[in-house]
Amino acid sequence: MxxxxxxxxxxxxxxxxxxxxxxxKGELHHTNAFTLLVAVALSAQATDVGVNKATKRLFEIADTPEKMLALGEEALVEHIRTIGLYRNKAKNVMRLSRILVDDYGGEVPSSRAALQSLPGVGRKTANVVLNMWWRVPAxxxxxxxxxxxxxxxxxxxxxxxxxxxxxxxxxxxxxxxxxxxxxxxxxxxxxxxxxxxxxxxxxxxxxxxxxxxx
CATH class of the missing domain: 1.10.1670.10 (Helix-hairpin-Helix base-excision DNA repair enzymes (C-terminal))
Incomplete structure (x- = not known):
C-alpha cells in the first residue's frame, strides 16, 4: 500500500x-432512478457488459417498480439468467420493488439510509445511485x-x-x-x-x- x-x-x-x-459516465445502461438501482444491484459479481445485455429487453418492459411487480419473479429470472447469483438477485429486486411501491410511492429515495434499507442494496450500490442520479458526491x-x-x-x-x-x-x-x-x-x-x-x-x-x- x-x-x-x-x-x-x-x-x-x-x-x-x-x-x-x-x-x-458510468457504463451501466439505465433510463431512470429505478432502472439504475436495479442495474447496480444486479452488477454485484458481474460485469457491466453482462448486466447491460441482460437488462436491455427487461428495462423496455419493466422500468418502474410497479411494472417489475407485474412482470413477476419467474419472468425476471428468465431475463437475468446469464448474471451470477440471478435467483437471489431476482428475489431482492422483487422485494425492493414492493417496498418502493408500498413505502415510497414508487419512487427511489434519495437518502443513503433509505437506499441501504432495501433488499440487496449495500453502501456501494447506494453511493452509485446517489452519485449518478441524485448528483451527490458519494x-x-x-x-x-x-x-x-x-x-x-x-x-x-x-x-x-x-x-x-x-x-x-x-x-x-x-x-x-x-x-x-x-x-x-x-x-x-x-x-x-x-x-x-x-x-x-x-x-x-x-x-x-x-x-x-x-
Missing part, C-alpha cells in the same frame, strides 16, 4: 483526469478503486471504508463528484490488476508504483 500522496500531487492527478474526460468503492487507490497512493486504505474516507478527505472538492468514475475507468482500462498499462498511463510520472510495466 502506497503512502498517501500530498494535496498538490492529488490535485495534479485529477486535473489530468478531468482534462482527458471532463464528464465521465464515493462507491469497488475492486478497481481499491486497487488504484492503494497502488497510486491517491486514496490508500486497508478496506473499502478506509478508501472511501480517503477519497472524501484527500481529493479536492472540485473533483469529488466524478472522482469514483475517473478511478473506476482508470482501473478498468489502464491500471489493471495483473499487468498495468503504465506505458500509456496519463499519471505515470506521478505514480509511486514500483513494478511499472514501461
Amino acid at each position: 502506497a503512502t498517501q500522496r500530498d494535496y498538490h500531487t492529488v490535485k495534479a492527478i485529477f486535473t489530468r483526469f478531468h482534462a482527458l474526460e471532463p464528464e465521465p 464515493q462507491a468503492v469497488d475492486t478497481h478503486i481499491f486497487r488504484v487507490g492503494n497502488r497510486t497512493g491517491i486514496c490508500p486504505g486497508r478496506d473499502v471504508d478506509a478508501v472511501e474516507r480517503a477519497i472524501e478527505d484527500n481529493i479536492p472538492a472540485e473533483f469529488q463528484q466524478h472522482a469514483h468514475h475517473w478511478l473506476i475507468l482508470h482501473g478498468r482500462y489502464i491500471c489493471v490488476a495483473r499487468k498495468p498499462k503504465c506505458g500509456i498511463c496519463p499519471i505515470e510520472d506521478l505514480c509511486p508504483y514500483e513494478d511499472k510495466t514501461l
Whole structure:
C-alpha cells in the first residue's frame, strides 16, 4: 500500500483526469432512478457488459417498480439468467420493488439510509445511485478503486471504508463528484490488476508504483 500522496500531487492527478474526460459516465445502461438501482444491484459479481445485455429487453418492459411487480419473479429470472447469483438477485429486486411501491410511492429515495434499507442494496450500490442520479458526491468503492487507490497512493486504505474516507478527505472538492468514475475507468482500462498499462498511463510520472510495466 502506497503512502498517501500530498494535496498538490492529488490535485495534479485529477486535473489530468478531468482534462482527458471532463464528464465521465458510468457504463451501466439505465433510463431512470429505478432502472439504475436495479442495474447496480444486479452488477454485484458481474460485469457491466453482462448486466447491460441482460437488462436491455427487461428495462423496455419493466422500468418502474410497479411494472417489475407485474412482470413477476419467474419472468425476471428468465431475463437475468446469464448474471451470477440471478435467483437471489431476482428475489431482492422483487422485494425492493414492493417496498418502493408500498413505502415510497414508487419512487427511489434519495437518502443513503433509505437506499441501504432495501433488499440487496449495500453502501456501494447506494453511493452509485446517489452519485449518478441524485448528483451527490458519494464515493462507491469497488475492486478497481481499491486497487488504484492503494497502488497510486491517491486514496490508500486497508478496506473499502478506509478508501472511501480517503477519497472524501484527500481529493479536492472540485473533483469529488466524478472522482469514483475517473478511478473506476482508470482501473478498468489502464491500471489493471495483473499487468498495468503504465506505458500509456496519463499519471505515470506521478505514480509511486514500483513494478511499472514501461
